[in-house]
Amino acid sequence: MDDDLDIICVDPGEDPAAMERIRALLASQDLEIDSGVEEFVTFQHYGRVLACAGLEGQVVKCVAVDPSLQGREVLLPLMTEMTYVALDRGVTHLFIYTKPAYRPHFEACGFHHLATVPGVVTLLENTPRGxxxxxxxxxxxxxxxxxxxxxxxxxxxxxxxxxxxxxxxxxxxxxxxxxxxxxxxxxxxxxxxxxxxxxxxxxxxxxxxxxxxxxxxxxxxxxxxxxxxxxxxxxxxxxxxxxxxxxxxxxxxxxxxxxxxxxxxxxxxxxxxxxxxxxxxxxxxxxxxxxxxxxxxxxxxxxxxxxxxxxxxxxxxxxxxxxxxxxxxxxxxxxxxxxxxxxxxxxxxxxxxxxx
The missing domain is CATH 3.40.50.620 (HUPs)
Known part of the structure; x- marks a missing residue:
């Protein structure tokens, strides 16, 4: 990841301004904030949220990357940082939802396919042996x-x-x-x-x-x-x-x-x-x-x-x-x-x- 992006964790209940910026990024990707998310990992540039991922229990959700970062290696460091956040919470086994078209991107981050509803959603986990x-x-x-x-x-x-x-x-x-x-x-x-x-x-x-x-x-x-x-x-x-x-x-x-x-x-x-x-x-x-x-x-x-x-x-x-x-x-x-x-x-x- 480039040095010009700041890694900032956001507690949904404590930073409403950051949550509005996360909401805007998700909306640009036709996604909504899930009310169950306990913590977000964000990549920001001078306060603008350019990438985010949320964690609820052991489930990663609300993952989005701004189109301006296309071509830059962002998803892997985002998922790596999310892994560290989960470990701090005592969670080692992670699941993630994504659109089927994005499955290869998350597999490249070390996730493994579990099931797919064609054209709708794919579920993956971060271990091949789970x-x-x-x-x-x-x-x-x-x-x-x-x-x-x-x-x-x-x-x-x-x-x-x-x-x-x-x-x-x-x-x-x-x-x-x-x-x-x-x-x-x-x-x-x-x-x-x-x-x-x-x-x-x-x-x-x-x-x-x-x-x-x-x-x-x-x-x-x-x-x-x-x-x-x-x-x-x-x-x-x-x-x-x-x-x-x-x-x-x-x-x-x-x-x-x-x-x-x-x-x-x-x-x-x-x-x-x-x-x-x-x-x-x-x-x-x-x-x-x-x-x-x-x-x-x-x-x-x-x-x-x-x-x-x-x-x-x-x-x-x-x-x-x-x-x-x-x-x-x-x-x-x-x-x-x-x-x-x-x-x-x-x-x-x-x-x-x-x-x-």
Whole structure:
């Protein structure tokens, strides 16, 4: 990089003037600022932003280079500086979105291709062993059967609705793989959610045919499916669903021999409902070099005419309504919810009233 460009890191919450200049550069490239970006790396010339890249968690986004720098080696030093910023945050594994036409430029910076929605978006990571190593770990757990199912759960928290879904699925296949979404963006921590799924499965008579897996960055994560974690904004990114489902069909499913994927019907969340619909395209009908995965939608179980949902459980938890919660969740989940309610109550509420 030439010496006349200054490397300046920008905190979106602390430098509104710099953010306006970043916004202008992105707009010139038909891009918008992503509200999740935690820090920008910029190359500036006397205050003018000529190149930028943003970081959210382990995802690099909002990358743009001013046309005036065309022909100059800018992208590699920009990505190198971003790597240093990520390392300062304790992040070594990076993903990046870009337009398919720019894929060769990022591969020249050391990134490796994961999936592409043709004409829309490409996802890459900064290691050649990330996804292959993950699939090799899964392959050790493969059980060779004719019909092998998969379910991906957020389980925030695990409910009787989730258990009903798993019981319906395991009745339809010989082996069931359950993946628990690993992102830390839920009301319950990943460890809590994972433990509740494991405990819920242990109560099922079919438990010997069900394998529960910890999720990864390659399955419903901010890297593969960012719009899932932007539900409140109403954004439904169909490109994001494509990336996530392409990785599942081309890599995860072959590693475990998965033939069928199951989802519960979605009456509430438009993002999840769109994701369910997109499964039929990307897993079943899109012509790819990977075998199709059959998709099944299982009707949700209802209580008092309303589908049991984790969002309803969270609402009743907020109201500390343990009596109502008992009809929506299995015993291990109820035990955790009871502990949370008791921990939130003022001490005076927990002391029995004096007799006499």
């Amino acid at each position: 996804l292959p190593a993950y699939c090799e770990q899964l392959a050790h757990l493969r059980r060779y059967r004719d019909k092998v199912g998969a379910v991906v759960l957020n389980a925030n928290p695990f409910t009787l609705g989730h258990r009903h879904l798993l019981s319906q699925v395991v009745a339809d296949c010989e082996v069931l793989h359950v993946f628990v979404v690993a992102e830390r963006s839920s009301a319950f921590t990943f460890d809590e959610r994972y433990r509740l799924v494991v405990a819920g499965v242990e109560e099922m008579p079919e438990r010997d045919r069900i394998m529960v897996h910890r999720g990864s960055a390659y399955l419903v994560s901010r890297a593969t499916f960012p719009s899932y974690f932007l539900k409140d904004s109403g954004v439904v990114d169909r490109a994001g669903t494509g990336l996530d489902l392409l990785i599942f069909r081309q890599h995860v499913a072959p590693a475990l021999g998965i033939t069928d994927r199951y989802v519960g019907t979605e009456p509430f969340c438009p993002v999840t409902r769109a994701y369910n619909a997109d499964m039929h395209r990307w897993l079943e009908t899109e012509p790819l070099d990977a075998a199709p995965v059959r998709v099944h939608e299982i009707p949700r179980v209802e209580r008092d005419g309303v589908a049991i949902s984790a969002s309803e459980v969270r609402r009743r938890l907020a109201n500390k309504d343990l009596v109502a919660l008992a009809g929506l969740v299995p015993a291990p989940t109820l035990a955790l919810l009871t502990t949370k309610v008791q921990a939130d109550r003022p001490r005076a509420e927990l002391v029995p009233a004096a007799v006499g």
